[in-house]
Amino acid sequence: MKVDQSKTPLLDAIRSHHSKEPISFHVPGHKNGLLMDKNSRAFYSTDLTELSGLDDLHDPKEAILESEELLSHYYESEHSFFLVNGSTVGNMAAILATCSRGDVVLVQRNCHKSVLNGIKLAKAEPVLVETEWDEDGWIPLGVSPEAIRETLKDYPHAKACVLTYPTYYGFTYDIESIMEELHRYDITCIIDEAHGPHFKIGSPFPRSALDMGGDIVIHSAHKMLPAMTMGSYLHIGSGRVNRQKVQEYLSMLQSSSPSYPIMASLDYARSYIGTLTEEECKRNMEKARYFVKALKDAHAGLDVIRTHDPLKLLLRFKGKTGYELQALLEQVGLFTELADPFYVLMILPLLKDDKSFPFEEAVVRVTSALKREPVQEELPDPPYEKMTDKFYSVLSLDYEQMDGKEERWVCIDEAEGQIASQMVTPYPPGIPLLIPGEMISKKTIVRLQDYVKNKANIQGYHRLGEGYVRVYR
Numbered sequence: 001m002k003v004d005q006s007k008t009p010l011l012d013a014i015r016s017h018h019s020k021e022p023i024s025f026h027v028p029g030h031k032n033g034l035l036m037d038k039n040s041r042a043f044y045s046t047d048l049t050e051l052s053g054l055d056d057l058h059d060p061k062e063a064i065l066e067s068e069e070l071l072s073h074y075y076e077s078e079h080s081f082f083l084v085n086g087s088t089v090g091n092m093a094a095i096l097a098t099c100s101r102g103d104v105v106l107v108q109r110n111c112h113k114s115v116l117n118g119i120k121l122a123k124a125e126p127v128l129v130e131t132e133w134d135e136d137g138w139i140p141l142g143v144s145p146e147a148i149r150e151t152l153k154d155y156p157h158a159k160a161c162v163l164t165y166p167t168y169y170g171f172t173y174d175i176e177s178i179m180e181e182l183h184r185y186d187i188t189c190i191i192d193e194a195h196g197p198h199f200k201i202g203s204p205f206p207r208s209a210l211d212m213g214g215d216i217v218i219h220s221a222h223k224m225l226p227a228m229t230m231g232s233y234l235h236i237g238s239g240r241v242n243r244q245k246v247q248e249y250l251s252m253l254q255s256s257s258p259s260y261p262i263m264a265s266l267d268y269a270r271s272y273i274g275t276l277t278e279e280e281c282k283r284n285m286e287k288a289r290y291f292v293k294a295l296k297d298a299h300a301g302l303d304v305i306r307t308h309d310p311l312k313l314l315l316r317f318k319g320k321t322g323y324e325l326q327a328l329l330e331q332v333g334l335f336t337e338l339a340d341p342f343y344v345l346m347i348l349p350l351l352k353d354d355k356s357f358p359f360e361e362a363v364v365r366v367t368s369a370l371k372r373e374p375v376q377e378e379l380p381d382p383p384y385e386k387m388t389d390k391f392y393s394v395l396s397l398d399y400e401q402m403d404g405k406e407e408r409w410v411c412i413d414e415a416e417g418q419i420a421s422q423m424v425t426p427y428p429p430g431i432p433l434l435i436p437g438e439m440i441s442k443k444t445i446v447r448l449q450d451y452v453k454n455k456a457n458i459q460g461y462h463r464l465g466e467g468y469v470r471v472y473r
């Protein structure tokens with residue numbers, strides 16, 4: 001069936017509402033922006049509520065339903081939902097809808113913290129499947145089919161498996177074979193594809209998890225498509241999932257006053273990608289190739305590494321940490337997605353022909369930021385040791401044992417062998433280094449100390465600035 005993906009039912013409904021020159025006797029309290037100063041009124045104008053014609057996210061029948069149907073049609077899902085609380089809520093609802101107390105959930109170790117929080121809320125039992133690493137041990141990649149096969153030998157009755165595909169850094173892996181294997185055991189595959197909503201475009205992008213058998217697939221539309229922050233999608237890909245249960249958890253976990261600006265931007269983002277042409281896609285690739293080459297030419301010390309996602313680049317400057325490189329770029333007004341001890345991650349835009357982006361200006365600025373930096377041949381940082389040789393690990397305490405258990409502060413140098421009691425997460429990327437209930441290893445301490453030394457932003461209840469973390473007594 002041919003569907004017109006240029007349609008934007010929710011945006012149209014909002015425009016139609018505005019055409020009535022409405023007088024607001026309803027929430028939100030800014031009264032269509034009238035209570036704001038003049039310059040910000042337009043900014044508030046789409047911030048509406050469940051008025052006639054504007055539908056209701058929690059019981060969609062009109063414009064929102066039509067928008068979600070267009071979304072589902074584009075992604076070829078069984079059903080798709082708009083999310084107004086990010087992939088965070090998508091991961092949690094997916095886990096809660098598929099797992100109950102005591103169920104085993106296989107989970108990729110370098111998952112986002114929302115996955116572990118969802119498992120904790122469900123009181124399920126996580127089995128942490130180790131990832132592969134790049135050869136320097138600096139970048140976590142995906143899990144291997146072998147690691148999944150080995151884990152399944154011990155946990156054939158697992159209820160669900162949560163995989164992160166692609167990784168934050170834009171790496172993909174053989175998720176198709178992995179999902180085939182998991183489905184042989186009737187295990188539900190929840191794919192946190194937060195960073196891959198654009199994969200549905202197809203080549204030269206990697207394949208979308210929805211096309212390879214993902215049972216639930218979650219997209220942060222706001223990360224890679226033109227949607228507002230917190231705007232995400234949850235897609236049900238197969239009949240293995242109870243849609244009513246997913247809907248029930250989404251209604252519980254999301255605000256009863258969902259943001260119309262976010263929902264309108266989700267409608268727009270789907271229409272944007274749904275009408276992107278093959279020619280436009282090619283021009284995006286040409287621009288990315290030009291940009292990579294121009295960056296490489298900008299300075300002999302600058303390495304530009306392409307990932308599996310053509311829109312993600314890793315920059316490395318020999319002799320500098322990623323944080324130092326990021327700071328240099330910020331001095332010339334160039335703001336990047338994240339830095340780590342080694343790399344800076346840049347995310348490129350997905351452009352349509354009527355949009356432009358200042359690539360040339362960015363190259364001029366990078367050149368100026370780096371022009372006084374000497375070229376250093378030697379990499380100052382040795383490779384990290386491999387985190388573990390095991391295929392998987394489990395928590396040393398289950399959630400019931402952790403509940404109410406006494407905690408104490410311990411000096412990070414002396415934390416090896418202790419059991420972490422608080423989640424500690426460098427942000428971005430939001431991947432926890434310490435997980436409550438997990439035994440702390442020497443290798444984790446080394447990585448954590450590197451983040452602290454580099455003054456990374458680290459979320460969680462800790463005093464790492466003074467050298468302390470929380471552990472169970």
Ligand SMILES: Cc1ncc(COP(=O)(O)O)c(C=O)c1O
Nearest residue numbers: 085086087088112192194220430
């Ligand atoms: C892999 C991954 N999953 C989920 C999330 C959470 O997404 P959101 O910010 O849309 O809640 C993030 C956020 O960075 C992420 O990197």
